[in-house]
Amino acid sequence: MAKIIAGIGTSHVPSIGLVHDQGRQNEPDWKPLFDGYKPVKTWLNEKKPDIAIVVYNDHGCDFFFDKYPTFAVGAAENYAVGDEGWGRRPLPDFEGNPDFSWHLCNSLVYNEFDITVCQEMSVEHGFLVPMHLCWDYDEVWPVQVVPVAVNVIQHPLPTALRCWKLGQAIREAVEAYPENKSVVILGTGGMSHQLNGARFGHLNTEFDNNFLDKIETNPNVLTEMTHQQIMEQAGAEAVELIMWLTMRGAMSENVKRIHRNYYAPMTTGMGLIALEDSASSEHP
Amino acid sequence: MAVQLDKSRPIADTQVFGPKESRRGYRLNKFAMSMCKPENREAFIADEEAVLASADLEDVERQLIRDRDWRTIMNEYGGNIYMIMKIGAVTGHGLYQIGAHQRDETYEEFLATRNAAGAK
Numbered sequence: 001m002a003k004i005i006a007g008i009g010t011s012h013v014p015s016i017g018l019v020h021d022q023g024r025q026n027e028p029d030w031k032p033l034f035d036g037y038k039p040v041k042t043w044l045n046e047k048k049p050d051i052a053i054v055v056y057n058d059h060g061c062d063f064f065f066d067k068y069p070t071f072a073v074g075a076a077e078n079y080a081v082g083d084e085g086w087g088r089r090p091l092p093d094f095e096g097n098p099d100f101s102w103h104l105c106n107s108l109v110y111n112e113f114d115i116t117v118c119q120e121m122s123v124e125h126g127f128l129v130p131m132h133l134c135w136d137y138d139e140v141w142p143v144q145v146v147p148v149a150v151n152v153i154q155h156p157l158p159t160a161l162r163c164w165k166l167g168q169a170i171r172e173a174v175e176a177y178p179e180n181k182s183v184v185i186l187g188t189g190g191m192s193h194q195l196n197g198a199r200f201g202h203l204n205t206e207f208d209n210n211f212l213d214k215i216e217t218n219p220n221v222l223t224e225m226t227h228q229q230i231m232e233q234a235g236a237e238a239v240e241l242i243m244w245l246t247m248r249g250a251m252s253e254n255v256k257r258i259h260r261n262y263y264a265p266m267t268t269g270m271g272l273i274a275l276e277d278s279a280s281s282e283h284p
Numbered sequence: 285m286a287v288q289l290d291k292s293r294p295i296a297d298t299q300v301f302g303p304k305e306s307r308r309g310y311r312l313n314k315f316a317m318s319m320c321k322p323e324n325r326e327a328f329i330a331d332e333e334a335v336l337a338s339a340d341l342e343d344v345e346r347q348l349i350r351d352r353d354w355r356t357i358m359n360e361y362g363g364n365i366y367m368i369m370k371i372g373a374v375t376g377h378g379l380y381q382i383g384a385h386q387r388d389e390t391y392e393e394f395l396a397t398r399n400a401a402g403a404k
Contacts, residue, residue, distance in 0.1 A: 015379075015404060029402030059366035064317050065306050085319045085370035153366060155289060155302035195365040196358050198297035200383040201397065227288040236298050237365075265400035267383065 002100070002177035004277050005049060006184040006258075007251045008040065009215055009244040010133060011191060011270040012056060014084075014125040020132055021089055033270055036261030037133045040274045043258050044134055048142070049184040051097055053104075053170065054127050055148045055246045056188045059084065061124035068154050069116035071166065073108065074147040075101035082122030091128060092137060097144040100177060104146065107173030113166055123147055130188045133272075143184075152189065152240045160230075161223045163242040167249020174250070187247025189240025191262075191269035192233075201267045202235040208262060208269040211241060215273060216257050219248040234269075254278040301364050309362020312348075315339050316367035319374055328374045349375075354382040380404060 016033065019025060025034040061082040063069065079094040105117045127147055135142055148170075151157055158166075167185070174183050191208040194200060211234075214222050223245055230239050255275040263270045289300060299305060306313075318324045328335045336346045348357050352375055357363035365382070372382050384394035395401040 027402060029400040033403070060313075060317050060364070060370065061320060065310065065313060065364075083320050083322065085316075085325070085373045087322065153301060153364065154306050155300060157288070159286070159288060194298065195379065195383065196299045196301070196363075196386065198387050199295070200386045201394070224286075226286050226290075228290045228293060231298070231300065232293070232295055236295070236300055265403035266398050267380070 002051075002174045002179060002181035002183055003279065004171055004174050004185055004250055005047060005182045006044075006277060007247045007255070007275045008130070008134060008184065008186045009247055009271065009273045010130045010186060010188055011268060011272070012126045012129040012188040013268050013270055014129065015266070016129045016133065016270075017089060017125050020129075029265055032263045033265070034133075036263065036272055039259045040134055040272065041136060043274065044184070045136075047182070047184075050144060050181040051100060051146060051183045052131070052143045053146045053148060053183060053185045053250075054130060054188065055150060055186060055243045056126035056130070057152045057240060057243065058124060058149050059126060059153065062122045063149065065154060068151055069149065070151045070158050071113060072116040072118050072121075072149040073101065073105050074118050074121045074145070075105055076119050076121055079145060079147060080122045081128065082124045084124045089128065091132065092140055094123065094131075094141055094145045096146065100144075100181065101146050103177050104170065104173045107176060108166075108169050111169040111172065113169055121147055121149075126188060130186050134186070148246070150243050150246070152242060155227070157227055157239060158242070159227075160225050160242045160245055164219070164223045164245040164249035167246040167251075170246070171250040185247045185250045187244035189243050190234075190238050191241060191271040192235050192264075193237045193268035194235030195237050195267070197236075199235070203264050203267070203269055204234045205262070205264050205269060207234045207238075208264070208271055211244075212260060212262065212271055212273055215244055215248055216255065216275060219245065251275060252278045299359060305362040305364070307362070309364060311341050312345050312357060312361055313364050313367040315341055316370045319370040325374050352377060352385075354385045355388070358386055
């Protein structure tokens with residue numbers, strides 16, 4: 001059967017993508033961010049997961065407000081790198097696993113998650129930045145992917161608890177998959193930031209560090225947060241953090257922390273946490 | 285059912301992008317989304333007035349784009365930052381310039397408020 005071996009929470013700030021493409025990772029103000037991912041890259045390179053489920057949000061690349069799904073799951077052979085308005089980034093497209101994706105979609109729908117199934121989907125910075133922060137690539141990526149897009153940009157959004165339950169349903173689906181596949185799940189976005197109004201640039205490093213503590217050791221308290229509470233404390237766009245709860249909901253209660261990093265240079269708290277599933281470490 | 289958005293606790297200097305904003309901003313945001321196509325970006329850069337004239341926008345919305353009035357677009361006309369940034373991509377305004385304008389600061393003033401402004 002398939003199993004979830006690891007979970008990663010990470011920001012997906014778009015400027016990281018530009019710096020990556022321009023090869024500026026060692027500039028003094030960027031180095032603390034990129035260095036923070038090196039242990040995770042090494043760890044993933046050792047673990048070699050077969051599939052990455054990436055929980056992210058589309059920022060107006062493949063989805064617009066004519067039809068904006070609350071939860072959308074990719075079920076494609078391939079996922080193209082999209083054009084968000086600045087041209088296509090020089091990254092390889094992604095290989096999907098339609099059998100696994102359709103299994104996941106079946107299981108989620110019968111578990112009462114009424115997702116949108118996507119047989120064509122282009123992916124953008126919310127998905128791309130975490131991928132190149134966590135994996136090296138050449139002509140192809142070393143892992144198959146399943147994009148899971150969540151509406152965190154047009155209220156009403158799914159609740160934090162709903163995102164957590166989605167994670168639990170994903171775990172159930174993964175464990176029921178008949179093939180031996182090792183799966184890593186990424187919850188992306190955040191941390192504290194606000195991009196609208198005169199409060200543009202609001203940061204809350206105390207909130208972010210507390211979130212990093214709790215996502216590891218006591219995630220249930222985070223599922224009780226309302227969107228209002230998150231936005232008041234951490235900025236309107238910090239609601240993206242509910243996607244980290246999908247990652248954590250898909251993991252065992254006890255996890256082993258592999259790495260953690262935090263850096264807040266400009267307008268976003270850039271957080272990273274890498275967790276190993278305890279069920280996975282007991283039965284390697 | 286927990287109240288997710290508490291109307292009795294408005295967050296200062298903040299536009300929460302919800303039903304009212306999405307309806308008000310639909311045309312502007314849709315126009316911005318059209319800039320995901322390279323041919324539309326090229327057309328805008330080549331002849332902004334022609335593109336604005338044929339766009340499904342109100343005159344006041346056309347003028348807001350001509351004026352690069354990000355603050356009003358965001359605060360009063362339902363702009364969604366992720367969409368509006370795509371207009372910035374063809375007018376030469378990045379996220380932090382749009383942000384500085386929303387804060388009523390110069391770009392330099394805004395950068396001076398950051399922890400490590402080289403990370404841009």
